[in-house]
Amino acid sequence: MADPADPATGRVPPGTFHDLVAAVGPVAERFTAAGHRLYLVGGLVRDRLLGDDRTPDHDLTTDATPDRIRELVADVADAVWLQGERFGTIGVRVGDTTMEVTTHRAEAYTSESRKPVVRYTTVLDEDLARRDFTVNAMAVDVADEALHDPFGGRSDLADRILRTPLDPVESFSDDPLRMLRAARFLARYDLTAADGLVDAARSLVDRMEIVSVERIRDELFRLLDVEDPSRGFELLEAMGVLPVVLPEVAALADDDRSRAVARVAAAPADPVVRLAVLARATDGAGTVSALAGSLRLSGRDAAGIRQLVEAGERLSGLTGPPDDATVRRLAATCGDRLEVAVAVAGLVGDLSGEASAALVEAIDRLRADGELDDLGPALDGATVMERLGLGPGPEVGEVLAWLVELRIAEGRLPVDEVERRLVDRWGR
Numbered sequence: 001m002a003d004p005a006d007p008a009t010g011r012v013p014p015g016t017f018h019d020l021v022a023a024v025g026p027v028a029e030r031f032t033a034a035g036h037r038l039y040l041v042g043g044l045v046r047d048r049l050l051g052d053d054r055t056p057d058h059d060l061t062t063d064a065t066p067d068r069i070r071e072l073v074a075d076v077a078d079a080v081w082l083q084g085e086r087f088g089t090i091g092v093r094v095g096d097t098t099m100e101v102t103t104h105r106a107e108a109y110t111s112e113s114r115k116p117v118v119r120y121t122t123v124l125d126e127d128l129a130r131r132d133f134t135v136n137a138m139a140v141d142v143a144d145e146a147l148h149d150p151f152g153g154r155s156d157l158a159d160r161i162l163r164t165p166l167d168p169v170e171s172f173s174d175d176p177l178r179m180l181r182a183a184r185f186l187a188r189y190d191l192t193a194a195d196g197l198v199d200a201a202r203s204l205v206d207r208m209e210i211v212s213v214e215r216i217r218d219e220l221f222r223l224l225d226v227e228d229p230s231r232g233f234e235l236l237e238a239m240g241v242l243p244v245v246l247p248e249v250a251a252l253a254d255d256d257r258s259r260a261v262a263r264v265a266a267a268p269a270d271p272v273v274r275l276a277v278l279a280r281a282t283d284g285a286g287t288v289s290a291l292a293g294s295l296r297l298s299g300r301d302a303a304g305i306r307q308l309v310e311a312g313e314r315l316s317g318l319t320g321p322p323d324d325a326t327v328r329r330l331a332a333t334c335g336d337r338l339e340v341a342v343a344v345a346g347l348v349g350d351l352s353g354e355a356s357a358a359l360v361e362a363i364d365r366l367r368a369d370g371e372l373d374d375l376g377p378a379l380d381g382a383t384v385m386e387r388l389g390l391g392p393g394p395e396v397g398e399v400l401a402w403l404v405e406l407r408i409a410e411g412r413l414p415v416d417e418v419e420r421r422l423v424d425r426w427g428r
Contacts, residue, residue, distance in 0.1 A: 034064075036068070069101050104122060133162055157189075169203065213294070
């Protein structure tokens with residue numbers, strides 16, 4: 001972490017934010033000349049204070065209204081995006097720098113609404129007060145690089161404390177998704193929940209009902225992207241939020257749930273893979289179907305999870321070296337996730353170490369021989385119709401499915417051999 005900021009001035013060591021400020025310089029000049037204030041804000045500030053020197057997209061906040069932001073950037077921006085304008089955000093690109101400029105706002109959820117009510121303000125501290133956690137409620141003035149930290153985020157970052165700027169009851173009530181987000185930040189930055197945070201969440205779990213499924217899914221995926229999300233799961237359980245987000249996991253016995261979370265932490269940091277691990281720990285295919293509905297998973301994500309679960313179920317009976325057809329069938333099921341499926345199967349106990357090693361050896365051998373390439377039918381539909389004298393229809397689909405099974409069962413055969421078998425089996 002960088003040296004502490006001067007408590008009197010809020011300044012950090014010279015140069016801490018210099019490259020970030022310089023990158024937004026052309027836009028900052030327009031705001032300053034027009035008498036407006038502009039600040040770097042949120043995660044960008046937090047990560048730089050942690051010594052992260054990457055230059056992600058720049059989040060900024062200002063006392064200018066959205067229509068005024070549009071006017072100020074019009075002559076300097078190479079591109080402007082207005083999709084977020086109704087929430088006070090204007091997207092801007094200048095050269096290689098992409099930024100989002102948002103009017104200071106104080107937003108809250110009403111008792112029944114799934115969408116926040118946005119109210120603009122000209123006061124920076126009001127904007128920072130409505131942010132999720134103190135470690136994200138810091139801003140840097142682009143005019144002089146002074147750090148504005150009215151809620152002690154720098155100190156909490158140093159002490160590894162997760163705290164809300166306002167009373168946690170008010171903060172979580174305003175946006176209940178912050179309870180789920182707390183799990184991600186706790187795990188990602190190795191923080192400890194401040195006194196009162198867990199109790200506040202437990203008292204407000206019912207408020208999660210107003211949060212859209214899509215926001216819950218996206219935040220859960222971000223937690224599952226964390227290298228080790230274990231402590232995040234522990235916090236969700238302590239807050240009473242786990243049954244809302246993943247009821248199938250919450251229903252497991254304590255020891256089973258602990259093992260499942262440990263397996264998630266050991267799996268690749270890919271939400272699809274990790275949800276497959278959780279599905280195998282619960283009801284398998286049944287859990288996949290439940291997750292697809294409760295989280296409104298995309299068809300691609302649901303199919304990926306189902307692939308890995310089905311692969312694990314198929315591998316659970318494998319005790320020795322597999323035959324080639326088994327490996328080809330597994331490759332056809334898993335596609336480009338074949339190695340991941342094998343790793344997950346070993347992780348969750350579907351495969352013994354010996355069986356896993358034998359399977360990996362067989363995969364490597366068949367892949368080197370080209371036996372795992374193009375596991376589809378050796379003949380296309382047009383050729384099938386020509387050889388069998390068929391017109392378009394369901395019978396062609398049946399023949400193509402048979403050809404796929406032939407490819408998997410016997411491997412790559414010469415085309416003339418495939419055609420001979422085709423006529424022997426399906427010819428009239």
